[in-house]
Amino acid sequence: MQNQNQPIAREGYPFIALFGFITLIFALLGWTFLTLLLLALTLFVVYFFRNPERVVPSGEKIVVAPADGKVIFVGEVDEERYFKERVIKVSIFMSVFNVHVNRVPFPGKVVDMYYQKGDFINASYDKASDHNEQAGILLEANNGQRLLFVQIAGLVARRIVTYPVIGDLLQRGARYGLIRFGSRVDIYFPQHSDVTVTLGERTVAGETILGTLP
Numbered sequence: 100m101q102n103q104n105q106p107i108a109r110e111g112y113p114f115i116a117l118f119g120f121i122t123l124i125f126a127l128l129g130w131t132f133l134t135l136l137l138l139a140l141t142l143f144v145v146y147f148f149r150n151p152e153r154v155v156p157s158g159e160k161i162v163v164a165p166a167d168g169k170v171i172f173v174g175e176v177d178e179e180r181y182f183k184e185r186v187i188k189v190s191i192f193m194s195v196f197n198v199h200v201n202r203v204p205f206p207g208k209v210v211d212m213y214y215q216k217g218d219f220i221n222a223s224y225d226k227a228s229d230h231n232e233q234a235g236i237l238l239e240a241n242n243g244q245r246l247l248f249v250q251i252a253g254l255v256a257r258r259i260v261t262y263p264v265i266g267d268l269l270q271r272g273a274r275y276g277l278i279r280f281g282s283r284v285d286i287y288f289p290q291h292s293d294v295t296v297t298l299g300e301r302t303v304a305g306e307t308i309l310g311t312l313p
Contacts, residue, residue, distance in 0.1 A: 111148025153305035155272030164302035272305035
């Protein structure tokens with residue numbers, strides 16, 4: 100899969116090149132204010148697409164955060180697509196200042212995926228889980244336990260990138276995609292999971308432990 104080692108996610112290269120080129124043009128024209136403004140935008144785009152290394156914790160049943168951000172929901176919901184029962188959902192909101200490279204929360208095999216077109220409601224609103232553009236991965240562990248995690252576009256985000264395909268074997272903490280410019284990720288735990296993350300907690304993708312599977 101892409102972006103496993105490079106410090107800047109490759110999806111950012113076209114944006115960095117574009118802003119850098121425009122900055123150079125204004126600099127050659129001698130337009131100082133616009134040059135500084137475009138330079139600042141170029142540096143922000145580089146910052147946005149940063150792809151830092153992470154230290155992934157070990158443990159047979161632990162589930163790590165798939166995204167950097169703030170936990171905006173922890174609670175039971177009805178999940179009708181796959182589980183068809185009450186499950187525990189954790190939602191992580193990513194602002195434009197968070198790292199947007201997403202990481203695999205649990206090792207297993209991709210047994211199904213879906214993509215749903217939709218709206219671009221502010222990703223901090225819970226209705227974004229139902230109405231916004233999104234892409235989900237259903238993962239199955241060796242013991243048969245399943246975990247669903249869903250990338251959801253936000254108010255500014257207009258592009259969800261997901262690398263795996265059905266049948267891929269994923270490792271905990273591996274980069275599996277990103278969402279450009281503000282968004283959220285929802286994780287659906289099966290019943291009887293021990294979710295330890297709390298509302299308002301800040302997460303680090305690939306490092307923060309959200310809980311354990313049954």
